[in-house]
Amino acid sequence: MVRSARVPAAALEAGTPTLCRSRTFGPLAEETMSRYWSAVVHGLTPYVPGEQPKLDSLVKLNTNEHPYGPSPLALEAIHAATGDTLRLYPDPNAEALKASLATYHGLRPDQVFVGNGSDEVLAHAFLALLGQEQPIWFPDITYSFYPVYCGLYGLRHSVVPLADDYTIRAEDYLPGPGRRAGGIIFANPNAPTGRLLSLPEVERIVAGNPDIVVVVDEAYVDFGGRSACRLVDRYGNLLVVQTFSKSRALAGLRVGFALGHPQLIEALERVKNSFNSYPLDRLALAGAVASVQDEGHFQACRQKVMATREALAVSLGALGFEVLPSAANFIFVRHPERDAAELAAALRQRAILVRHFRLPRIEQFLRITIGTDDQCRILVEALKEFLGRCVCHPGGHP
Ligand SMILES: Cc1ncc(COP(=O)(O)O)c(C=O)c1O
Numbered sequence: 001m002v003r004s005a006r007v008p009a010a011a012l013e014a015g016t017p018t019l020c021r022s023r024t025f026g027p028l029a030e031e032t033m034s035r036y037w038s039a040v041v042h043g044l045t046p047y048v049p050g051e052q053p054k055l056d057s058l059v060k061l062n063t064n065e066h067p068y069g070p071s072p073l074a075l076e077a078i079h080a081a082t083g084d085t086l087r088l089y090p091d092p093n094a095e096a097l098k099a100s101l102a103t104y105h106g107l108r109p110d111q112v113f114v115g116n117g118s119d120e121v122l123a124h125a126f127l128a129l130l131g132q133e134q135p136i137w138f139p140d141i142t143y144s145f146y147p148v149y150c151g152l153y154g155l156r157h158s159v160v161p162l163a164d165d166y167t168i169r170a171e172d173y174l175p176g177p178g179r180r181a182g183g184i185i186f187a188n189p190n191a192p193t194g195r196l197l198s199l200p201e202v203e204r205i206v207a208g209n210p211d212i213v214v215v216v217d218e219a220y221v222d223f224g225g226r227s228a229c230r231l232v233d234r235y236g237n238l239l240v241v242q243t244f245s246k247s248r249a250l251a252g253l254r255v256g257f258a259l260g261h262p263q264l265i266e267a268l269e270r271v272k273n274s275f276n277s278y279p280l281d282r283l284a285l286a287g288a289v290a291s292v293q294d295e296g297h298f299q300a301c302r303q304k305v306m307a308t309r310e311a312l313a314v315s316l317g318a319l320g321f322e323v324l325p326s327a328a329n330f331i332f333v334r335h336p337e338r339d340a341a342e343l344a345a346a347l348r349q350r351a352i353l354v355r356h357f358r359l360p361r362i363e364q365f366l367r368i369t370i371g372t373d374d375q376c377r378i379l380v381e382a383l384k385e386f387l388g389r390c391v392c393h394p395g396g397h398p
Pocket of ligand 1: 063064116117118119120143187191217219242243244245251255256
């Protein structure tokens with residue numbers, strides 16, 4: 001049973017990444033030392049991950065982690081890999097993991113690339129495949145790491161506005177007179193909206209851009225989407241990226257992968273082998289292989305998350321929230337009468353963390369990760385109390 005406790009704001013702030021940044025140097029020393037920085041570093045605007053506070057008593061619905069634990073088989077395999085063999089480097093080619101992912105997705109091992117979380121896989125894809133003469137296209141509202149990679153590698157990009165209902169419109173990604181992309185990337189389901197583009201529409205984008213690579217970031221696809229990996233054999237320009245962090249509850253292990261034509265995979269391998277030969281350690285390799293083998297645990301846990309998502313959407317709808325349809329392990333909501341920053345602060349005071357982005361078009365939304373039923377009930381009660389209403393929830397959390 002998750003308990004919600006009131007926590008002083010200062011205690012919560014202690015876990016914020018912004019505070020960690022200053023390390024042991026004072027502001028003056030930092031300014032002086034920055035003369036050693038390269039021009040690239042001076043120009044960087046790094047990604048800021050969601051807060052990872054050090055307190056256990058929080059209802060943590062801010063970084064889209066899975067509320068249930070990883071597969072017990074994965075944990076056993078990790079324990080078994082913890083021994084004398086840690087003296088030795090891991091397999092640089094991650095052959096066992098590639099073989100097991102290939103079998104799972106009906107592909108060959110040379111169509112699989114693995115990396116240290118899908119963030120690393122995506123970073124390599126920007127450098128290896130997307131960075132061409134023309135700008136990279138991605139939605140105006142999407143995973144905020146994409147512009148960061150462009151900044152890191154000095155790649156030009158153009159943002160393509162989502163439709164008014166926050167969906168991706170496939171036709172906006174087709175080349176036209178005077179409009180050409182160097183590469184395309186989008187998350188599907190998209191983040192932080194949770195909205196899904198259907199597989200035929202994804203195929204329309206891939207088929208309509210045969211001369212450039214289209215990367216489909218499927219971090220959340222297991223919570224309600226159909227993966228584009230079934231198109232990989234038909235389209236040499238498609239790269240599908242997935243992760244063990246969300247639906248396999250292994251965010252702490254850092255395992256991500258890409259599926260695509262062997263030539264695309266070879267490009268990623270070239271970058272990887274010019275950067276870090278061993279991105280996945282022995283524990284990660286062992287745990288990931290075992291996780292893929294535990295289909296029962298995977299299916300049961302993702303079904304539970306999806307069921308909780310639907311119930312939470314009903315409950316929040318009854319409190320007056322607009323809830324965007326979600327195929328992910330989070331929902332994106334706004335209240336017509338309450339400011340999102342105010343709501344996030346009120347929840348925070350009640351030891352509940354959700355994510356609020358101060359960004360154009362979405363500053364009135366909150367992204368709420370689907371937790372356990374208990375966590376969601378605490379969230380709904382806190383919101384009900386704050387909104388000062390008493391509402392019946394047909395089919396939702398009481
Ligand atoms: C859309 C999207 N892609 C990729 C990632 C990266 O996931 P990881 O590096 O944990 O695999 C995230 C993380 O939240 C995400 O939201």
